[in-house]
Amino acid sequence: MSLEELAAQAAHCTACRLHEGRTHVVFGEGDPDAKLMIVGEGPGADEDAQGRPFVGRAGQLLDRILEAAGIPRASVYITNIVKCRPPGNRNPLPDEAKICSSLWLLKQIELIRPQILVPLGSVATQFFLGEKLPITKVRGRWFEWNGIQVFPMFHPAYLLRNPSRAPGSPKALTWKDIQTVKQALDRLGPKPEREIKASAQDPLF
Numbered sequence: 001m002s003l004e005e006l007a008a009q010a011a012h013c014t015a016c017r018l019h020e021g022r023t024h025v026v027f028g029e030g031d032p033d034a035k036l037m038i039v040g041e042g043p044g045a046d047e048d049a050q051g052r053p054f055v056g057r058a059g060q061l062l063d064r065i066l067e068a069a070g071i072p073r074a075s076v077y078i079t080n081i082v083k084c085r086p087p088g089n090r091n092p093l094p095d096e097a098k099i100c101s102s103l104w105l106l107k108q109i110e111l112i113r114p115q116i117l118v119p120l121g122s123v124a125t126q127f128f129l130g131e132k133l134p135i136t137k138v139r140g141r142w143f144e145w146n147g148i149q150v151f152p153m154f155h156p157a158y159l160l161r162n163p164s165r166a167p168g169s170p171k172a173l174t175w176k177d178i179q180t181v182k183q184a185l186d187r188l189g190p191k192p193e194r195e196i197k198a199s200a201q202d203p204l205f
Contacts, residue, residue, distance in 0.1 A: 003032045003111050006104065010083055016099045018084035018092075024051030028079030028108060035188055036071070036181065037114035038062075039105070040080045040155065041123035042092050048085040053078045058156035065156070069178040071185065077112050081105060081124055091123050101127060115188050117148050118181060121155030140177050149184065153177045
């Protein structure tokens with residue numbers, strides 16, 4: 001299955017209660033062969049209206065962060081844990097995150113095969129680390145998930161609520177973190193070729 005075919009399936013998803021209030025499914029966008037995948041928690045009002053991830057104020061700040069570090073947005077794949085907007089922009093509930101990620105996010109990761117995953121904020125980070133840890137404790141540190149490097153960062157919405165650029169502030173730490181991500185990207189070699197497993201029915205020659 002291609003990423004486009006998966007997106008077409010997701011567009012009609014009614015697997016959890018979040019579909020009831022959505023305008024659009026916000027599947028994700030970017031380079032389908034990206035080395036870097038950025039994962040937020042869920043769409044907001046602007047994303048729900050446009051059907052695109054990270055296009056509101058937080059998304060515009062994310063764009064500026066990426067641009068400042070020399071990482072073109074078009075070279076990254078950006079998505080969320082859940083693909084429909086939670087009511088009132090609340091955090092996704094555990095069952096919503098479990099259902100949605102098992103149907104769509106895990107398959108996106110399988111198809112894109114990123115070498116670095118950057119979860120933004122506590123909700124997305126918890127998904128990959130498997131436990132609830134404060135983002136202030138884990139941001140800026142490397143972890144591993146299914147053989148993929150994971151580097152949690154503050155969510156841009158948190159930076160909007162904490163605008164100080166003073167040393168040690170969330171914005172100052174985020175600038176340090178995105179430079180670390182850029183350095184790691186620059187050290188990566190070509191992505192490994194995708195393994196193709198032959199089925200028992202495939203001819204030998």
